Each structure stands twice: as C-alpha cells, then as structure tokens.
Amino acid sequence: MSPTQHDPLAASFLHDFATMSTFGATPAGGVDRQAASPADIAQRNWLHGLLESHGIDVRYDRIGNQFGLVELAPGAAYVVVGSHMDSQPTAGRFDGAYGVMAAAHAAFRLIDEWAQTGHAPRYNIAVVNWFNEEGSRFMPSMMGSSVYTGVLPLPEALATTDPGGVTVESVLGQAGFLTEWEGPDAVSCAEIHVEQGRILENSETTIGLVTATWAASKYEIIIEGAQAHSGATVMEDRQDALYAASLLVVFARQLADRFPGQLHTAVGKLDVYPNSPVVVASRVRLLLDLRCADESVLAQANIALRAECAEIERTAKVRVEQRLSHEWGIDPFQPAGVELAREVAASLGHTHGEIFTVAGHDSVNMKRRVPTVMLFVPSVDGVSHNEAEFTRDDDLCAGVDVLTEIVRRLADGALTR
C-alpha cells in the first residue's frame, strides 16, 4: 500500500484530482479541454463550486482568470498560487490541472489548520486558474497571466479569434467569466507542475527546484510560392511553398542534431494554402521554435536558420519571410525562492534538485512581477502533451505537501521584507 493512501489529506486531493480529470476525458485516458471549450467551461464551473464549498470566494478578472480568494489578512496583498486547467487537444490530465488542484488543496489545508490554531498570516492567498495557458485554440499561449502581468495588452487578447472566428471576448463573456476587475494584488507566487521531461525520473528525484527557463527564439515563417497545377506544370517552373516549408522542417530537425542534447527545435503548426489535391501550394505559414540552455548555442542556431531561409528561397524559388514572434534569454527565478523550496523539500524529507524549465509556464510571467517559486514533480518517461502523460500518486502528493508548506511560509512573509 502506498504511503499516501494512509493520509486522509492525500486521499482527499487524489479524489478531487480524479473528479477533475473527468472533464473533457478522452477514451485513451487523457483530456481534450482547449481554452473556453465546453469541457473547460464545465470544469471551471465545477472548480468554482469546489472552492466555494471550502468557504473561498471566487472571482474572474478582465481576461477570464479564475481566482479563489482566501482573505485572512484583510486589506493585505495575496500569495498567488496555481496554474491552468485548459489543455492541448488530446493531451494529458496532469499538465496545468495538477498545479491548480494542488494549489486549491494547499489553501484548503491552511484554512482548516489556521481555523484550528487561530494563526493570522501576514498575507492572503489567491488560488488561480489562469486562462488559456496552452494557446492551441487562441494564440498566444499564457494569455491570462500575460494580461495580468502587463506583458500582453488586454484589447489584443480579447480580440483574438479561434480558427472559427470566435473571439476570446465573446466566448468568455457568454460563459460569465469576464469582469472589469484587474485581479488581486500579488505579493508573491508559487506554481507546481509536472516536469514534461525525464530528468527528475532519471535522477530519482521527487521535487524539482526550477532555477531558470531555457532561452528561446520563436518564429512565424511565411513562405510565398505560386499556385500551379500539380500535375501539368513542369517541375522547374514550380514555386512550391510546401516543398520549401518541408526543407525548413527537415533543416530544423538536423539543426538540433548539430548540438545534441543542447538545442531543442520544433515545428508544431503548419498550414498550407490552398491545400488542394491537385494544386502546388502558394503559401505555407509555420511556427518554428528554437530553445536552448546555452545562449551562445542559440545564437549560432539563429544564424544558421537565417542562412537556410535564404538558401531555401533560391532552391525552391519562393519568398521566405522570417518573423521573430518571441525571444527570451536564460531567465532566472529569484534565488531566494529556490532556497526556500530547497529548505521545505528537505524539511519534509523529499529528494530534490535544481532543474531548468524548457517549457513556458504562467509563473515565468509572474516572476517578472513578484518573487516566484516554481516546483516540478516527475513525469513518467517524460511524456507530455500526450494522453499517456502520467505522474505517480506519491509524487503528486509529495508535491502538494511541499507546495502547502511553501504557501504557508509565503503567507507568513517569506521572500518579502
């Protein structure tokens, strides 16, 4: 029997986590819960009720972020703790959702404990479910935390449309998730997430202390060729945008091979026009990412990519437009927060170690505003954005324990003067 099964707090968490995973559940054991989809809306309404059943007041801000406000220090600022419950299509049930439920249970535990002990924390607690972290239906990703932290202008976010032309504003408004409120005043932040890699698993470590993000360069690349009959047109007359795009996708992969283990490259989204069986494509739009823990390697990769785009223009007789859409360097979390997390993990007897995050997270936005602690728990086989994503119960529960203790200390003034 797993140690967590003896623990009523752990059992309560696992029960709520299991219920949460039924929203948008797929037959293969994952979830499909894109931002503001019916499943996402239903799950938010369910979380609303769960938080209220623990005496927590629920409010939505002007970009649909969902906050559970635990006000124990009237007028004081808030420790913001949470993640996101939206998912990629056919995705795993841990990504983001785990962090929201862990935050909710951290709050439940502290509310109950402080009610018994009469302890008065210095700050309040806000459990958060950020809107649209994934960005699969509405781009860009991390939309809710980007507006909250001032990185993304509100009007731009509200006007964003999905492929069917539906705006963020209309879908949030219809669901009742939109107000004029700017959200709670934050003093610090914590987020726990599954690793989405295999470093913790390989090193048999339970708690990852996130020290920084990888550097990244993200491009939107538009390739313009010319429509032609895909049968009759002689090969040398073709200006095939899809051929050019394919050369670029293959190049991106080979570029990663030049820096083994260091550089991650990807093209996940690629749209072809007119995408008809007998027409040479005139236009392809694709998103290409370069990510690296070494900024000098990333710089080399960027130079190579630019040269390759020019080469492909010649080879495929097309025009390649390379637009840098996002770029960031090695971006550290506050070292004091890492130390806090290390102390807590050690005090609770969990193995722990420092780790980078390759993926973006809402806490990457938050750390630019307030001291922020980010934790990882292991992902089995590193599988993520996949219905087979899995984290063991013991790791989930260890994470909730560590997060609870960190939130307690943050509420008592850790990381603040």
Added chain:
Amino acid sequence: MSPTQHDPLAASFLHDFATMSTFGATPAGGVDRQAASPADIAQRNWLHGLLESHGIDVRYDRIGNQFGLVELAPGAAYVVVGSHMDSQPTAGRFDGAYGVMAAAHAAFRLIDEWAQTGHAPRYNIAVVNWFNEEGSRFMPSMMGSSVYTGVLPLPEALATTDPGGVTVESVLGQAGFLTEWEGPDAVSCAEIHVEQGRILENSETTIGLVTATWAASKYEIIIEGAQAHSGATVMEDRQDALYAASLLVVFARQLADRFPGQLHTAVGKLDVYPNSPVVVASRVRLLLDLRCADESVLAQANIALRAECAEIERTAKVRVEQRLSHEWGIDPFQPAGVELAREVAASLGHTHGEIFTVAGHDSVNMKRRVPTVMLFVPSVDGVSHNEAEFTRDDDLCAGVDVLTEIVRRLADGALTR
C-alpha cells in the same frame, strides 16, 4: 485589330465568356468557384438561363451534372460536349469554364445553321457542365463524370463531405441540381480545355490533339507519430509525424529530379494533427502523386517511394501507411478521334500537333465509354490553377471553331458505325 474581332460569332463567344468570368471573380483576375459554392451555383443558374434563351432544354442528373439538351434527332443518342465550371480556390478563369462555354457556342452555331439549312443530324447534342471536376472541396475530383460513367458509385459520391461536414447530396439538393435521372445516352464525346502547360506555346501550335494521358500513381499517405511537448521533450524521444512528412515531401521533389522532364511529382494537400504551436505532431495525412509518360519510369519511382517510406519510418520513429488511391497507365484516346480532330484543324487552317495530357479531365472518364475527342488550346507561360492563367482570344476562338466542326461531324455520325 485581332481577326476574331471582325467575326460576330467570335465576338458573341467572347462576350459570354467575359460574363461567365464574373462569377466568383477575384481581384487578381482569377476566379474562386469551388464545387457547389454560392459562386458555382449562381453561375450554373446563369448558364441555365443562357442555354434556355437559345431554345435548349436544361436538365440535371442524379449527381448534379448540368446538361443542355439539343434534340434534333428525336429518340437518337447524344454527342456529349463540354467540361466543368467549378474551380480550385483562387484559380484561373479558363480551366474548365472555357470548355463549357465553347461547347455551348458550338451548339448555338449548329442550331442556328441547321435551322437555316434544314439539315437533320443523325444524333442529338448535349452540352455538359460536369459537377465537381476539381475535387478541392469534395474529394475525389472528376466526381460528376465518374458517376455518369459508372467509375464512382452514386451513394459514395452523394455522401462525400466537405471540411465543414456538408454532404454533396445536401448542397446539390438545396440548390435544386439533383434528380433521379441518369443523364442522356451518349454516343460520342468532345471536350476542349486549356493546355495547362507550355508545349503548344513553345511550338507555336494553336490546337493540341490529345492522344493519351500520362500514367499516374496517386497515394494517400498517413503518418502516425506521437504527441509530445515540442519544447520539453528531448529530441531523441520525438516521434514527429510532421518531420517524417517533410522528409517525404522533399524526397518526392528529389525523385522528380532523378528523371528530369519525365516524372512529375507533387504533394498539394497536407494536414497536421493537432497542429498546435507547442505540440509535436502525432499525425499527418498527405496526398502524393507521381505522373509520367513512361510507365517503366513510373514503376521505378513507385519502388523508390516504397523504400523511402520504410526508411522514414526508421529515421523519424513513426509509422507510414501508404495507400494507393488511384492508378492508371498510359491511357489512349481513340486514334480515329485524333484523326478527326487533325482533319478539322487542318481544314480550318490552324496549326496543330499531338500532345499528351498530364492532368485528368472528364473526357478521360468519357473515353472509356464512347469515342471521345479531346482538344487543347495554348496556356500562356503554362500557368494554371493560378489567377494569372491566360489564353489569348484568338486561340480561344480558334478552339471554338474547331470544336464546332468536330461536334457537327460527330452529330452526323463520325466515329460511329
């Protein structure tokens, strides 16, 4: 001044052709008139009225083919003459549409002439606008002529859906283009079309006498990888379906380069799942065509493609399923029809020469049922499936003259016992 401008019959044709080109016209001078789109429906209704204004009875068959029936030999079979008025997205205004209007004017001229001379032809004439030749909205292409000739089962065609889930049956039914009728009884067939290549232009030839189609192998290829986080997942763990698809697109192009001038290869349609910015694609579906005038070269290309699919499975750690969707060999038109066309072109003083068709046409279906004559007129710079597609007025009008004379001879019993 162009010679055709002195000719009232030519002027009448050019006037109707110009009017026809306004349906679905694009700012860049092309048309966007996919099968059963509002523009296609409006154009069919306009053609209906034009045919009726010349005393021609208009009927639709059970797959929405539009027939203008000129019954001058009561009870006799029909010379079927025409092409298609649907287009690819952002396409040219000549492809298909020219052949329908040329057929209509051939009928107008013969009706008027025979009304004056009292000549009684042996067969009737059916002007045809085949439904959905292009296959961009509803696959497969050449749908109307395929059902008419028995190549494609009617229920399958009617149940075909567009990307929005709309069926052929519902859209044709709503437009009033669907009946139980199987269409007229054909005795012979003629079609004129723009070349969509530059052979006639380069050889300064006005009339192409189509002798055969290139051989072709058309594949639907499904690549199955695994969804993963496109940032966090280490490169060697990825089973990236889009990387595999891109290797295949690049291979197809390089395969054509191995047989310069002989082999045409293309991937025009490629769909990615889940096609999200931060997800490694789990699935790509693409359509890959090989076309060649030499069946032994095509066989070599098919063998190389199979080997490459197996190689890509290893390289990209994916599964590649290669489904042969269509295949045909060098497929000749009746030599007597080619001779008839040669005689007519010569008698009218137009330069002419034999030519293959690389693209598929409705007459390729028809020639399997009845003696069929196919003619080409030049395409400037060989541009096709592109808004810049162009054929000069003199060539258009020469084609109508030749087609009219061929239809006259077919109606009088040429190519039949």
